[in-house]
Amino acid sequence: MTTLKVLTYPDTFLEHVAQPVKNIDENILSIIDNMAETMYKFEGVGLAATQVGIDKRIFIYDYAQTKSDKKELVALINPEIISTEGSFNSEKEGCLSVPEYRSDVKRAAFVKVCATDKNGNEINIEAQDLLSVIMQHEIDHLNGKLFINRISTLKRQIYIKKQKKKQKNE
Secondary structure (H helix, E strand, O other): OOOOOOOOOOOHHHHOOOOOOOOOOHHHHHHHHHHHHHHHHOOOOEEEHHHHOOOOOEEEEOOHHHOOOOOOOEEEEEEEEEEEEOOEEEEEEEEOOEEEEEEEEEEOOEEEEEEEOOOOOEEEEEEEHHHHHHHHHHHHHHOOOOHHHHOOHHHHHHHHHHHHHHHHHO
């Protein structure tokens, strides 16, 4: 397995809408393995293919690791949110592609997601709380959106200004 480079804001590929996976083959399975290696190395709970420069509608997550030491990697291919209910503010949401920044984000309280697993089986996931946030956050990535697109303009501008200043000093 290979650790992939995680793209960070302001990389414009992060604004890219990922293309659907047409065939689950060895290449797709290898991408999933490499994404897992990357996610665990950087201690993320989810990772979308677009975050590592791959133009495929794939994301992985491991919700179990937030509750215990065991790993339960899930890979979703061509995921789509098919229904949502309610709303709440996720607290201190963060992202490997938006380093050193966390913010509260308004999200749906419950989502139902339809996807294909890495074995080619269609699955439906009903999620709430943190798992709901993971689903929405990663599907946003596949649709070319970052969580900072969902916060207030003022908070976003403060983050952008800090990033520009940091880049200028590097």
